[in-house]
Amino acid sequence: MMKALLYTGPHTFEYTDVPDPVCEPEDVLIRVRAVGICGSDVHGATGRTGRRLPPLIMGHEAAGVIERVGANVTGLRAGQRVCFDSTVYCNRCEACRTRRFNRCDKRQVLGVSTPQFKRHGAMAERVAVPSWIVFAIPDEMSFVKAALLEPVSIGVHAANRGNIPEGGTVLVIGAGTIGLCVLAAARLKGAGRIIVADIDEFRLETARRLGADVTVNAGTLVSCTGKMPVLRKDETPSPHETPLSHETPVLRETASTLAEAVLDLTEGRGVHTAF
Known part of the structure; x- marks a missing residue:
């Protein structure tokens, strides 16, 4: 189990215990060190957007340290300081093969829940994401600054x-x-x-x-x-x-x-x- 900030209803969050994320063979398990609060999280917390359906762990602007890499992951290692994209894509469909990741057939967004999908985000102690959306950050860059790389990008x-x-x-x-x-x-x-x-x-x-x-x-x-x-x-x-x-x-x-x-x-x- 791990601690997370769980959105449970309009204007309501609970700091509570939730199950640890599953690290699949192509995933990376990251201990979160900093996470941003996006304007979409603020609006989503009102319950009016339809993109933050509770219960949900929000957070898609984050950085941290790799705790574990999946069996099929190469180029990344435990202990590495990283940030990651907010869009989760399959890396296999035609859209992904032509680098149109936003058109992925299985596209999800961290910390977003709709009638079509739910993907818990980074307002938690740990988060698991596909290795291909993870990027190393320089040692001299703070985790707070690294968490802002998503909006900067x-x-x-x-x-x-x-x-x-x-x-x-x-x-x-x-x-x-x-x-x-x-x-x-x-x-x-x-x-x-x-x-x-x-x-x-x-x-x-x-x-x-x-x-x-x-x-x-x-x-x-x-x-x-x-x-x-x-x-x-x-x-x-x-x-x-x-x-x-x-x-x-x-x-x-x-x-x-x-x-x-x-x-x-x-x-x-x-x-x-x-x-």
Whole structure:
């Protein structure tokens, strides 16, 4: 038996004893050292999403130490520090063979329960997962940081698919965990100007601390803070330019939508990529 945080009903969790997970021949048994609380867990705990049917052990953003490897596992060993993907796939079907793991015939998600499947997650002392979703982490990386690699990977994947031109203008709608990861990844991909919109001032302040050039409160469309580099209408982005900027961009009084606000901030040019 092991200890786990068990979701038993809307807004209700119990810290209780549950059976140890079974480590199949192709699995890895991991002692969890850090686990994140996803926004989907928070919403799921209300009982309204249909994707956290109790009883369930939630948690799909985690890291830990391998306790045991299955008989058919190679390349991983007990004592290794690891993180793992949140998507469990069979690694055998046609979708998996063509690396479209999200289309796997037997796809499951850790810490998620639907009418079709239940897969206990990592809010427990131990979790067993297929070896092919496990990745070693550097010794110098903390388990807390490693647990965040799952949401960070989403931001990186979005930025990689976003076709962001060097020095281009990017809009990120929503400054939650994923939006902030997109913000950071877009900057690393070469974005020159990043606008972040949200309706929560705490999130917008966090976005500014993480490098957003301008933040817009989309709930009021009157709060706009930051430095917005200004380009002439005939100018193209360049990583070497030193554009003028003004401290507090001003929105038109007639701007009634986020789209209009973004056009104001970009002098009618719009953005190159939006997330």
